[in-house]
Amino acid sequence: MPGEARVELGKLGELTSLAGKWLGLSAAAPERHTAAVVADRFDRIAWRDTYEQSAGLRELAEELDSRDDHTTDLLTDAFLAAYKVAPRLREPAEMDPSRLVNHQVVTSLMESPELAELRRETVGDPYAAAMAVLAQAAALRRMLEHSRDAQELAEQSKQAQQDYESAATAVGEALQQAADEADEDGTVPAPVAVAVQQAIDAAQAAETAARRAAQATAQAVAAAKPGISAAARTAVAKAAEAVRQEAALMRAWGVGPGELERMPFDQRARLAERLRTGRLAQWAELIGRFRQMAVGERARKVENTAGELVGVTLGNDLSRVIPSELANLGLPELRAVFAARYAAGELMLYDCQGEQSTGRGAIVACVDTSHSMYVEGPGGVTREAWAKACALALLDQARHAGRDFVGILFSSADKIQVFRFPADRPADVYGVLDFAETFLGGGTSYQTPLSAASDLLGEEFDDAARTRGDIVMITDDECGVTEEWMRGWNDAKHLLGFRVFGLAIGAPGAAEAGSVLEALCDNLRAIEDLTDVHSAADLFRVI
Numbered sequence: 001m002p003g004e005a006r007v008e009l010g011k012l013g014e015l016t017s018l019a020g021k022w023l024g025l026s027a028a029a030p031e032r033h034t035a036a037v038v039a040d041r042f043d044r045i046a047w048r049d050t051y052e053q054s055a056g057l058r059e060l061a062e063e064l065d066s067r068d069d070h071t072t073d074l075l076t077d078a079f080l081a082a083y084k085v086a087p088r089l090r091e092p093a094e095m096d097p098s099r100l101v102n103h104q105v106v107t108s109l110m111e112s113p114e115l116a117e118l119r120r121e122t123v124g125d126p127y128a129a130a131m132a133v134l135a136q137a138a139a140l141r142r143m144l145e146h147s148r149d150a151q152e153l154a155e156q157s158k159q160a161q162q163d164y165e166s167a168a169t170a171v172g173e174a175l176q177q178a179a180d181e182a183d184e185d186g187t188v189p190a191p192v193a194v195a196v197q198q199a200i201d202a203a204q205a206a207e208t209a210a211r212r213a214a215q216a217t218a219q220a221v222a223a224a225k226p227g228i229s230a231a232a233r234t235a236v237a238k239a240a241e242a243v244r245q246e247a248a249l250m251r252a253w254g255v256g257p258g259e260l261e262r263m264p265f266d267q268r269a270r271l272a273e274r275l276r277t278g279r280l281a282q283w284a285e286l287i288g289r290f291r292q293m294a295v296g297e298r299a300r301k302v303e304n305t306a307g308e309l310v311g312v313t314l315g316n317d318l319s320r321v322i323p324s325e326l327a328n329l330g331l332p333e334l335r336a337v338f339a340a341r342y343a344a345g346e347l348m349l350y351d352c353q354g355e356q357s358t359g360r361g362a363i364v365a366c367v368d369t370s371h372s373m374y375v376e377g378p379g380g381v382t383r384e385a386w387a388k389a390c391a392l393a394l395l396d397q398a399r400h401a402g403r404d405f406v407g408i409l410f411s412s413a414d415k416i417q418v419f420r421f422p423a424d425r426p427a428d429v430y431g432v433l434d435f436a437e438t439f440l441g442g443g444t445s446y447q448t449p450l451s452a453a454s455d456l457l458g459e460e461f462d463d464a465a466r467t468r469g470d471i472v473m474i475t476d477d478e479c480g481v482t483e484e485w486m487r488g489w490n491d492a493k494h495l496l497g498f499r500v501f502g503l504a505i506g507a508p509g510a511a512e513a514g515s516v517l518e519a520l521c522d523n524l525r526a527i528e529d530l531t532d533v534h535s536a537a538d539l540f541r542v543i
Helices: 012-023 042-051 055-065 070-085 099-109 114-122 126-135 137-146 147-181 188-250 257-262 265-276 278-298 322-329 332-344 381-399 429-437 448-464 481-498 518-519 534-541
Strands: 006-011 187-188 308-315 349-352 363-366 405-410 416-422 470-475 501-506 523-527
Touching: 042 055, 042 070, 042 126, 042 265, 055 070, 055 126, 055 137, 070 099, 070 114, 070 126, 070 137, 099 114, 099 147, 099 188, 114 126, 114 188, 126 137, 126 188, 126 265, 137 147, 137 188, 147 187, 147 188, 187 188, 187 416, 188 265, 188 278, 188 501, 188 523, 265 278, 265 349, 265 429, 278 429, 278 534, 322 349, 332 349, 363 381, 363 448, 381 405, 381 416, 381 429, 381 470, 381 501, 405 448, 429 501, 448 470, 448 481, 448 523, 470 518, 501 518, 501 534, 523 534
Parallel strands: 363 405, 363 470, 470 501, 501 523
Antiparallel strands: 006 187, 308 349, 405 416
């Protein structure tokens, strides 16, 4: 067009060729992620719900955010590394430059040898995974501190990358302007051509700056890696120990994995806090030992199975038919005789004698909570702790056998508290804890708890016609009973067919021949070593 200056450099084709590198940059650039661990929608929902329910996670995120703007992403990655069945890390090239430090932290966590032990307790359990993150809080702070310089360079690298992408976009815009103003032979006005060249030069400079920033960040992250890896190993080991201890604590108190999975997050957190503090935490190890011992004794018990051969008897138990009777089945003319004798219960059988479980009614544990039960034995174990650990193992015994369990706490004649655990529904963990934590104080009265136990077994007989219950009396004191009460006690015992087991803790006189406790009990033993759970072992074989 007349009057317009033209330059050879302003050919549209040449400009397009020069700018081609940047024209496809935005389309070819890989997606940049802020999360190091690959997660699907359900993983993100699990994290979101857990984060909303956990005040601890929110407080930790707020604290760390004051040091680093990207720590919520880091906590998410740490959670998913513990929670997911098969967590997978993205490649560093896929990460937003500002999250490269996070990527290194999570990489170090996942490379820790202790992670497998941690994940045995946390996979698929949002609460346990959150607990693992909280247990790693101190180490996460150290890792962020070790990588402060690297994080600053990572932020600069992100800005340089953004500048480079903006410069590439500017090249495309300048080239589009040139295309709009080009004439039919592809020549563009000189100022527009110069603008395109300047945009290209700026993009080249931005590319160089972005590359150098990325290299500096990579070097800084590599330099911080040894410190991050050491802190990560410590973090995972500490988390594994914390999660394992809590799982053991829950198991010791009889809270199974299924019950924990159904329990709301905040309720589970409150339960864990209750178990970790006070006397309950001190008793967990003893309770766990009692439960393990009771399980072992149940395994040794022989119920309704053959034992020692003592002779031949008559009956219809085909598992014990003697060979000569079975031979009749081989003769067609004698099969009818065999069938008739079977129907009449007159087959000849091996007579075997084995250990049988005789209790069928409720198990009632009467636990003394008088002041003297606070006395400590070896290892700092109190009489109360031993008694209640034994009672909780008896609760397990009752549930295993499908029997009701009743815990009666007693002290003076006017102090008694009854805890019922019917066999037809799960034992409420909070009821179990209330039973374990309650302490009445005062003196000791046998009549009050034993009368209550007898009445409960009488109610069971009236309601369900069940007899043969078991009463376990656990005390550290000796006291008298009246003759009138003793007559009523013996009558009830004869009518209901219950057995009475006595455990005299630290009170050898109460277990001596001729003592009141000895007169009350069918089976009595003295407990002196409170660290020895096996002193009550035979109790779990016969109840």
